Amino acid sequence: MILELCEEAQDFGRSALGAIEAAGGDRLVQAAEADPAQRQAAIEPVLAGLGAWQLEPRRNLEEMEAAAALCRSAGHWALPYPVAARLCRPAAGDFDGLLVVSDVEPAAPVAGLGLRWAAAGLDGQGYAATARPAPAAPRRSAFVTRLDLQPAARVDTADLALALTLPCWTLLGMLDRAMALTCAYVLERQQFGQPLASFQGVQFQLTDAEVERVGVEELAKYALWSIESGRPDAVDDALALRAAAVEAAEIVFRVAHQLHGAIGFCDETTISWMSRYSAPLRRLPLGLTATRTELTRRLGRQGLAGLFSSPSSTSQ
Amino acid sequence: MDFDMGDGVAGLRTRLRELIRTEVPEDYLGAFTDDPADLEAAQRFCRLLAEQGLLCMAWPEEWGGRGASPWEQTAVREEMWAHHEPRGAQYMGVNWVGPTIMRHGTPEQQRQHLPAIARGEVIWCQGFSEPNAGSDLASLQTAARRDGDGWRVSGQKIWTSYATMAQWCFLLCRTSSEAKKQRGLSIFLVPMTAPGIEVRPIRAMMGPHHLNEVFLDDVWVTEADALGPIGEGWTVVQEVLSFERVGIARYARCERLLQWAPVALGDQWEALPEELRGSWARMLVRARRARLLAYRVVDMQNRGRVHPGDAAAYRIAVTRLDQESAEVLMEIVGGADTSGEDASRFRRAVEDHWRYSVSATVASGSIEMQRILMSRSLLAAR
Ligand SMILES: Cc1cc2nc3c(=O)[nH]c(=O)nc-3n(C[C@H](O)[C@H](O)[C@H](O)COP(=O)(O)OP(=O)(O)OC[C@H]3O[C@@H](n4cnc5c(N)ncnc54)[C@H](O)[C@@H]3O)c2cc1C
Numbered sequence: 297m298i299l300e301l302c303e304e305a306q307d308f309g310r311s312a313l314g315a316i317e318a319a320g321g322d323r324l325v326q327a328a329e330a331d332p333a334q335r336q337a338a339i340e341p342v343l344a345g346l347g348a349w350q351l352e353p354r355r356n357l358e359e360m361e362a363a364a365a366l367c368r369s370a371g372h373w374a375l376p377y378p379v380a381a382r383l384c385r386p387a388a389g390d391f392d393g394l395l396v397v398s399d400v401e402p403a404a405p406v407a408g409l410g411l412r413w414a415a416a417g418l419d420g421q422g423y424a425a426t427a428r429p430a431p432a433a434p435r436r437s438a439f440v441t442r443l444d445l446q447p448a449a450r451v452d453t454a455d456l457a458l459a460l461t462l463p464c465w466t467l468l469g470m471l472d473r474a475m476a477l478t479c480a481y482v483l484e485r486q487q488f489g490q491p492l493a494s495f496q497g498v499q500f501q502l503t504d505a506e507v508e509r510v511g512v513e514e515l516a517k518y519a520l521w522s523i524e525s526g527r528p529d530a531v532d533d534a535l536a537l538r539a540a541a542v543e544a545a546e547i548v549f550r551v552a553h554q555l556h557g558a559i560g561f562c563d564e565t566t567i568s569w570m571s572r573y574s575a576p577l578r579r580l581p582l583g584l585t586a587t588r589t590e591l592t593r594r595l596g597r598q599g600l601a602g603l604f605s606s607p608s609s610t611s612q
Numbered sequence: 613m614d615f616d617m618g619d620g621v622a623g624l625r626t627r628l629r630e631l632i633r634t635e636v637p638e639d640y641l642g643a644f645t646d647d648p649a650d651l652e653a654a655q656r657f658c659r660l661l662a663e664q665g666l667l668c669m670a671w672p673e674e675w676g677g678r679g680a681s682p683w684e685q686t687a688v689r690e691e692m693w694a695h696h697e698p699r700g701a702q703y704m705g706v707n708w709v710g711p712t713i714m715r716h717g718t719p720e721q722q723r724q725h726l727p728a729i730a731r732g733e734v735i736w737c738q739g740f741s742e743p744n745a746g747s748d749l750a751s752l753q754t755a756a757r758r759d760g761d762g763w764r765v766s767g768q769k770i771w772t773s774y775a776t777m778a779q780w781c782f783l784l785c786r787t788s789s790e791a792k793k794q795r796g797l798s799i800f801l802v803p804m805t806a807p808g809i810e811v812r813p814i815r816a817m818m819g820p821h822h823l824n825e826v827f828l829d830d831v832w833v834t835e836a837d838a839l840g841p842i843g844e845g846w847t848v849v850q851e852v853l854s855f856e857r858v859g860i861a862r863y864a865r866c867e868r869l870l871q872w873a874p875v876a877l878g879d880q881w882e883a884l885p886e887e888l889r890g891s892w893a894r895m896l897v898r899a900r901r902a903r904l905l906a907y908r909v910v911d912m913q914n915r916g917r918v919h920p921g922d923a924a925a926y927r928i929a930v931t932r933l934d935q936e937s938a939e940v941l942m943e944i945v946g947g948a949d950t951s952g953e954d955a956s957r958f959r960r961a962v963e964d965h966w967r968y969s970v971s972a973t974v975a976s977g978s979i980e981m982q983r984i985l986m987s988r989s990l991l992a993a994r
Contacts, residue, residue: 297683298614299911361613479991499987500980506990507928514904515897521613536897589886592893597874597881600896602903603690603864604871 299517301361308346309365315346316373322566325573328376329434332408339377353383353458357524360458364465364520371469374573376439378406380462386414386455394451394459395425397443398581405576407434407441415443416451416459418531418581418590424448440576454523457530461519464534464541467577468516470570471509471544474552477567478502482555498555505551508544515540529601535591536600542584545574615907617683624684628666628691635660636698639957641964643700644774644819651777651821654700658732661699668706668730675714675722676730682914686907690864696964701737701774705729708855709736709782713801716840716848721801725780737778737804739769739826740849747981750793750846754785754828756800762834763787765800765808768827775811775824778804783828784849787842797845800837807831817967856976857923858909862930863902866937869958869965870896873944876958880948888943895937902930921989924982931972931979938962938969 300306319342320327328335343349346366353360363383370379381404382393392411395404399417406413407430415425423445430441451459479502482492492498515537522533549571553560560567582590599605635657643654661667670685671677680688692699699706710729713721728734745752754767765785775781781802788796804811808831814823840848870892874881881889905926912918941962950959973979 297617297907297911299908301613357613483991493991496984499991500983502990503924503928503983503986506986507925510908510922510925511901511905511929514908515901517613518615518900518904521615524613525616536900539894540897540901585890588890588894591897592886592890595893595896599871599874600893600900602867602871602896602900603694604868 299514301365301517302358304358305361305365308362309369312346312366312369313372315342316369316375321373322569325374325376325569326563328439332430332434332439335376336409339375343377343379343382348379348383351383352387353462354387354454360520360524363462364516367462367465368469368472371466371471372473374470374473374570376434376573378404378409380466381406381413381459382411384455384459384462386451389414389424389448391424394455395443396456396459396581397423397425397445398586402443402445403440403580404443405439405441405580406443407437407439413443414448414451415445416456418456420450420453420456422448422451438573438576440580453528453531454526457519457523457534460531460534460538461516461523463577464512464516464519464537467541467545467574468509468512470574470577471512471541471548474548474567474570474574475502475506475509477565477570478505478552478555481567485557492555501551501555505548508547512537512541512544527601532591532594532600535587535594538582539584539587539591542578542587545578546584549574615904617687620681621683621687625687625691628688631657631660631664631666632691632695632698636695639960640696640698641961642696642819644821646820651700654698654702655732657698658700658702660732662730662732667699667702667732668710670706671710671726671730672714675710675726682910686858686861686910689858689861693861694864694868696865696961699732701735701777702729702732703859704738704774705734705736707859708852709780711855712782712848712852713839715851718836720836721839725801734780735774735778736780736782737772737775737824737826738852739772739775739781739783739802741771742768743770747978749784749849750797752784752786752797754783755789756785756787756798756833759832762832763800765802765828765831765833768825770825771814772811772824772826773822775804775826776813776821780804781809781826782839782852784845787845794846796843797849798842799839799845799848800833801839802831802833802837806833818971819967853977854923857918858906858913858926859976861906862934862972863899863906865965866895866933867899867903869941869962870899870937872958872961873941876950876955877944877948878952878955884944884947888940888947891940892944895933895940898929898933899937902926902933905929919989921986921993924986924989927982928979928986931982934965934969934972938966942966 351359351363353363367380381395384394385391391414395415397415406427413425415423425443428442485492519533519537522530643651668677669680713725742752756763756765783800783802787798790796808829810827812825816823909923909926945959945962950956
């Protein structure tokens with residue numbers, strides 16, 4: 297049992313955190329919102345400098361773990377760029393990235409990037425996708441735009457699972473940050489002559505959110521391992537992760553907002569940016585209920601791989 | 613990363629399941645029922661495990677174990693709890709009474725107690741809680757008064773699991789009344805047959821022979837019965853609680869019952885409301901989550917850097933899972949015809965799980981205590 301990402305991946309994640317910070321950190325998303333056209337030029341060199349485009353997650357374990365660590369670091373800064381989708385680009389075809397899409401209103405936060413996208417439905421159907429122009433300014437759209445799809449070859453299970461899993465690592469990075477910001481805030485903000493952190497009602501909200509966050513972390517590692525080790529139910533594991541991650545995000549952001557009070561809605565706080573820019577990751581390709589419905593459908597009566605998933609092992 | 617426990621652990625699991633299948637009655641739902649055969653089944657099973665070297669696998673060789681790996685120990689915990697703990701009350705002796713005596717006991721205490729636990733012959737109970745000392749355990753009042761070369765212990769314990777069937781009590785009491793209430797507490801290893809001990813069962817949802825009151829009236833103990841230095845009981849209790857951190861693999865029973873549901877319901881499964889099957893899927897994810905959080909704590913323990921906050925996160929996740937999964941499972945059996953043989957066994961197992969789960973967030977320290985621990989480390993790390 298090895299329950300942590302390998303050292304190299306962890307180091308890579310830390311370098312990425314530092315490199316994105318040096319390139320502007322929290323200001324990157326603000327700048328991208330103010331001037332969407334410059335985001336690509338601002339962000340792609342940072343990722344290139346880290347060697348992100350040389351990473352091939354499907355080549356070996358270390359690279360897949362490094363890709364996950366990079367996604368998490370991108371989430372920490374709410375980096376306004378589809379890092380996860382780009383890291384999933386399929387080996388075949390001439391694409392810059394892979395997006396998982398739903399069959400109604402396929403969309404993704406890729407407006408204005410001019411990249412060549414492959415897409416996959418949850419049934420594994422492959423597509424070539426073209427992003428339409430952004431329907432609204434990023435302040436409202438968070439860079440989400442409709443995709444036009446042309447059917448293409450099927451996408452293999454591991455690619456689909458990876459394209460579901462890596463965005464959850466980005467979301468995990470956002471949850472890490474939301475918790476860190478909220479803990480710092482309740483320690484600093486005083487009411488009734490004491491820090492908010494001294495109230496049990498505040499403490500318990502934090503712990504409930506933190507249990508969600510650490511749970512996502514473990515499920516995210518498991519889903520990655522499931523792909524790495526070529527398990528046939530890797531897509532189930534990815535959907536299980538996604539269902540938990542989206543539910544966790546709801547709780548973590550609700551608590552984060554609640555404990556920030558009114559200031560948390562304002563542009564001057566980082567949490568408001570985190571919260572807004574987490575929305576596409578939570579809604580697309582499927583929101584919580586739809587993700588769970590899809591997972592339930594796939595699990596059928598087989599259940600989820602675990603201690604008792606072979607049919608003979610349950611009744612005694 | 614590698615989430616595979618390896619062939620050794622898989623082999624152990626197979627062996628344990630085979631033993632349970634052949635040696636534990638099919639309808640066994642725990643040792644604490646009104647039917648004495650259930651307790652007898654558990655006692656027999658413990659002796660059998662002991663004979664096969666499986667009861668105290670985790671212990672060092674010196675005491676009859678074989679230093680099993682932490683993952684083997686994890687598999688034992690999972691298989692036992694998943695199958696309604698066929699060791700009955702004896703899991704406590706194995707998990708924490710024995711290991712605590714190894715660390716703090718005198719050579720005489722070790723010779724007296726460890727082989728008996730390792731042979732699967734002795735039931736222990738934990739005399740900590742009192743009517744006025746629950747979450748605030750350190751405020752306990754049961755007092756040991758000096759009398760010649762020993763002490764006379766008087767007071768009352770409550771919620772003492774298995775006290776009617778136990779031969780020994782791991783008793784926490786006050787040996788001096790110092791200003792700081794955590795000081796002046798001591799532990800004595802006391803035979804339940806000692807004059808002055810009276811046990812009264814408390815009938816409760818978890819089964820008629822689970823919870824008890826223990827009254828102590830001038831019970832005589834000596835230096836030889838004290839575990840660890842007099843006045844240092846609180847430190848030992850903290851160790852006991854750390855052994856209990858991953859003590860019960862509640863998620864394993866949840867996982868087994870959830871996976872059993874479609875099998876037990878057969879054709880009726882697809883007729884359940886889609887929303888209910890969605891809740892079932894959610895519970896399977898939650899069970900996996902709790903299991904992975906348990907593994908995280910085990911892994912940290914192996915590397916000697918477990919923080920109370922990490923263990924608390926697991927405890928919160930697993931006790932909630934216990935209750936939420938029980939509600940979903942009750943809905944599942946409620947919505948189906950369970951008159952068939954497998955379905956009715958499933959229903960009884962689910963009902964038992966539900967009755968037990970209600971206490972999950974209170975037993976071994978309430979979930980609020982875990983949240984307090986967790987928020988402390990969450991906020992201190994900043
Ligand atoms: C099935 C079962 C088996 C048990 N077995 C044993 C045993 O073998 N030996 C033994 O010694 N004890 C045993 N116990 C007792 C157990 O340890 C206590 O029940 C537990 O520590 C809580 O104490 P209490 O019940 O007195 O609740 P209280 O301390 O009275 O608390 C009641 C509730 O108040 C809340 N609360 C309390 N303090 C705080 C606080 N500071 N902040 C916020 N909320 C708070 C919590 O929700 C708590 O559940 C067992 C209990 C159960 C249910």
